[in-house]
Amino acid sequence: MKPALLLNASYEPLSIVDWRKAVTLLWLGKAEVLVAQERQVHSAHTSLELPSVLRLLRRVRIPRRRVQFSRNNIYRRDGYRCQYCGERFSGADLTFDHVMPRSRGGETSWTNIATSCQPCNRRKNSRTPSEARMPLITQPYEPRWWPFSAGAGNLEDHPEDWKPYLWT
Numbered sequence: 001m002k003p004a005l006l007l008n009a010s011y012e013p014l015s016i017v018d019w020r021k022a023v024t025l026l027w028l029g030k031a032e033v034l035v036a037q038e039r040q041v042h043s044a045h046t047s048l049e050l051p052s053v054l055r056l057l058r059r060v061r062i063p064r065r066r067v068q069f070s071r072n073n074i075y076r077r078d079g080y081r082c083q084y085c086g087e088r089f090s091g092a093d094l095t096f097d098h099v100m101p102r103s104r105g106g107e108t109s110w111t112n113i114a115t116s117c118q119p120c121n122r123r124k125n126s127r128t129p130s131e132a133r134m135p136l137i138t139q140p141y142e143p144r145w146w147p148f149s150a151g152a153g154n155l156e157d158h159p160e161d162w163k164p165y166l167w168t
C-alpha cells in the first residue's frame, strides 16, 4: 500500500500520510480524493478508492515561513541536477554556481545560485551563461515554504502523479 500526499484545502502540500490515515480522513468526510491509486479497499458493503493525492475540505492554518537558504535546499529545488548539463548527481558531486559571477557583483541568493556539477562550474568560470554559451535549464527562483518541504527528501523520487502538486 503506497502512502498518499495530503494537500490543504488550498492545494498546498501538507504531509505524506499512510493509507490508513488517508482512508480515515475520507471516512470522516474531511478530505476528498484528487488522484486515486489503481488499488481499492473492499469491505462487505462497500469499496473505497485508495487515494494517491487527497485534499482536506477545510483549510488548516499553517504559519508562513521562508525556505531556509542552504546548499541542500538549492539542490532539492533543482532536483539534484546540474542546471547546465542536466545530469543528476549526488550532493557530494555538486556545487553552487553564481549565475552572475560574484566577481561582477552577483549575489549569493536564491535567484542567483544554480546547482552545477564540478566540470560545468569550472568550464563556466567567471562568465555569465550567455558569455559561456551555457544556457540554464531553469532560471533560479525562491521556492515557497510548505510544511511538507521539511521532510520531503529528493522530490524526483516521489510518484509521478504527485508531481503536479509539488513545488508549483
Ligand SMILES: [Zn+2]
Pocket (backbone or CB within 6 Å): 082, 083, 084, 085, 086, 087, 116, 117, 118, 119, 120, 121
Ligand atoms: Zn554539469
